[in-house]
Amino acid sequence: MAVPPPARLATRAGTRVTFLLAPTAGGLVLAAGVAGLVPPLPALLAGVGIVALFATAVLWHTALAIHHDEGAFAACRGAGFLGMSAVATALTCGVLLFDPPGAGIWAAGGVGVTGAFAVLGTMMLPGAAATVAVRLRRAFDGLGLGVSLGFAAYLMTPMHRSPWEGLASTLLAAAGVSIVTVIVLRARLHRPAALRCGFGVMIVICALCTVVNLKISGSESWLQPLFGLVIAAGLTLAADGGSRRNLPERLELKEPDQYLSSYPLLAVPAGVGVVAALIHLIAVGSFDNTAIVLGVSMVAVLTMRELLVVSDIRRYTAQLRVKEAHFRSLVAGATDLTLVLDDHLTIRWQSPAAARLFGLAESQVVGRTFLELIHPDDVPGARAGIEALIAGEHADGPPALINARLRDGHGIWRDTESTVADQRSVPEVAALVVHVRDVGERRHLERTLHRLSYTDQLTGLANRRALMRDLLEFRRRAGQQGTLLVIDLHGLAEINDSRGRETGDAVLIEVGRRIKSLLGEDDVAARLGGDEFAVLTPDGAVLAYALATRIVTSVMEPYELPGMIVELHTSVGLAELTGGKDSEEVLRHADLARSRARQLGKDRVEWYDTDVEIQLHRRMDLERELLDAADRGELDVVFQPVVSLRDAQPVGVEALLRWRHPKLGTILPAELLPIARAVGCAAELDEWVLDQACRHLAGWGAGGKDFWLSVNVAPRELLTARFPERVAEILRRHAIEPERLVVEVQETWIAEDVPAIVASLAGLRKLGVRAALDDFGAGHASLAHLRRLPVDMLKLDQSLINQPAEQGTTPAVIDVVVSLGRRLGLEIVAKGLESQDQIDRARQAGCHYGQGFVLARPAPAERMEAYLDSHRS
DSSP, X not given: OOOOOHHHHHHHHHHHHHHHHHHHHHHHHHHHHHHTSXXXXXXXXXXXXHHHHHHHHHHHHHHHXXXXXXXXXXXXXXXXXXXXXXXXXXXXXXXXXXXOTTHXXXXXXXXXXXXXXXXXXXXXXXXXXXXXXXHHHHHHHHHHHHHHHHHHHXXXXXXXXXXXXXXXHHHHHHHHHHHHHHHHHTOOSSHHHHHHHHHHHHHHXXXXXXXXHHHHTTOOSTHHHHHHHHHHHHHHHHHHHHTOOSOOOOOOOOOOGGGGGGGGGGHHHHHHHHHHHHHHHHHTSOXXXXXXXXXXHHHHHHHHHHHHHHHHHHHHHHHHHHHHHHHHHHHHHOSEEEEEEOTTOBEEEEOTHIIIIIOOOXXXXXXXXXXXXXXXXXXXXXXXXXXXXXXXXXXXXXXXEEEEEEEOTTSOEEEEEEEEEEOTTSTTTOSEEEEEEEXXXXXXXXXXXXXXXXXXXXXXXXXXXXXXXXXXXXXXXXXXXXXXXXXXXXXXXXHHHXXXXXXHHHHHHHHHHHXXXXXXXXXXXXXXETTEEEEEESOOHHHHHHHHHHHHHHHHSOEEETTEEEXXXXXXXXXXXXXXXXXXXXXXXXXXXXXXXXXXXXXEEEEOOHHHHHHHHHHHHHHHHXXXXXXXXXXXXXXXXXXXXXXXXXXXXXXXXXXXXXTTEEEOHHHHHHHHHHHTOHHHHHHHHHHXXXXXXXXXXXXXXXXXXXXXXXXXXXXXXXXXXHHHHHHHHHTOOGGGEEEEEEHHHHTTOHHHHHHHHHHHHHHTOEEEEEEETSSOOOTTHHHHSOOSEEEEOHHHHTOOOOTTSOOOHHHHHHHHHHHTTOEEEEOOOOSHHHHHHHHHHTOOEEOSTTTOOOBOHHHHHHHHHHHOO
16 A cells, blocks of 8 residues: 655644644533533533534535536535535524524424435435435435334334424434435445545434433433534534545446345335334324324335335336347347257257248257257367356356358258357356357358469469468478479560560460460469469479470460460479478479579470589679679680681681689680670670770781681671671771671571661671671571671581581582582681591582681680781791
């Protein structure tokens, strides 16, 4: 408990001392009257008057403060009436002292007025009674108690022999005390303050009645100031309890419905009055007028109280009728079926919603057990939940929740959710209450959402989430083998850009259909997103590779759409499920294999192994470092001579790019150029090679004006508008004749855009620069292209040199190509010569020039200059 600070304790103590000064002074005066120092009645008036004035001032000050600060009109009236009761007490004492004519009547009236103000004051104090109806009931309760006890006392005691003024005073005091007693005992709020105030008021009324009866009986003695001390103490308690403002927040109290059940409080005094009347009738045989008036008053008060009870009962009955109507409307219109079960789970009642919601008639349900309505497969779970509830396991928790299928009136099993509440401890219910709701639509929606969350909305295949779930399930099976295929489409972005996304979506749908048509029952097809698909199969390596090959072949077939035909290419990566520690790693392995397949070309299938990951990391490192390789001085140009096959004299050189990587060694063009195209710097590299090669060519004195330089150019650089200008600028800078420069274009690039390449080569020819078709015979270019292309030289691929004509058969392809080239006026260069036999074969076919390791290997510019000095005459 918190201890108040010393300063606050001192303030409270000082206030308490000041509060007791006036009662102490009045008590001293009364004590002097008891001791005989002052006449009794003057001492009574002086002492009681001092305390009454003090109590009145305190109570009225409290009333005014409450009214102004809190606006509590009833509360301020209560304190005011208590103050008026104190004034009436002092005036009554004054009547006793001055003894006017009819002093007994005035004194008895003073007791009644004091009691009336005291009753009103206590009734209106905070927490005593909130409404007028409550105040009336408590007034009649107290009045009935007082009249009944007064009637019994009048019949059983010698009160009937006392003067009628004293009898009236006693009855009025008894009525006031009884009413205050009922009010105080039923005060629920601020009970300590109410008890002090009520106890003080009862003391004042009883003591004042005693003093008045002493005066009426004609006795004037020290007893009067003695009871005056009691009055002073009662006034002090009443002022203390009625002036309390530091109380909790006011509450608007409502009479509980159980109030009527406490009404037998009046039966005891009423019974006492009846018994006293019977005894008096037997002993005396008649009633005087006063007894008759008291009996009639008792009956009248009890009748009025009974009328109030009847009014309350009617009001409560109307409220119950309204609540019952609300309850029936709620139950009848509810979307839940309510069942009431006994201890044996037998249905004793069902709500009207049963027929409307489930088509169940009362005869089909009532009298059967709840478990009989449930699907046999769901009965064990339902029984366990109800038994746990009955056993008390859910006593402090929520009701038992049961998910089960319930048969409706049409014989259909419905998904339901039931909450079972144990209401056996409630006397009005004493049963198990079950609320059953149909959750079929919700379950259907949940299943639909669950299915949609694992399905790709465009193709109807599984999505990435479903694939990872199935992949995890595959790996959980003991000894389960399997393969994951990741499929990447090439060309879908171009279809979306040129044909629109609707066409692209149609192609994706068809791709999904083709993939699914190739799968078995245990295979899972999924779309990972965008243009990526996946297939999960339990097959091993051989069957999985065969499946991947069939997928590549199927996806490559043209897609016939309304008004158009489109084509796609693929890259497929495969990874074994047992090769990764978890599902994510397996997917990463397959994706790495797919990336490797895409690097190596289109329509390829690649398995994952550790070398694949090493190559990918190498590729990423090279892509990151290539952009600044020239600035770091890591790029170099080497030259490979082109030699005349007739006299072994070098007639030209081909400039080849090399990347001298400080960690990975020399990177050759076969690996370097695809990386340059991927990162978008192929054009810059081509210009750099051209500039460096021309610079070295200009410095070689042994070459001569007929010695030429060939440089490989990528299609993207060749087709730019600025390329001819850049070539002309470089030739001017190094003072090289245009005829000495040969621009090489690979045959495999020609088919991409023949008209544009023809126009670009024609522009170079206007400058005087010659052109060569490189690696002729490695691709699928038509021989008819040779008539259209403005080229001056053919560089034959090594595969043509390795196809000699057998004796007695038609000539080899090389003979046909060389013959056609010579007719077109083209110079023929045989590439990739690595043996004397190949040199002889090229010479016999009519090739004038050759290039290869058997003739000369690529060398740096310094060594190439020395080579030219020694080999050119």
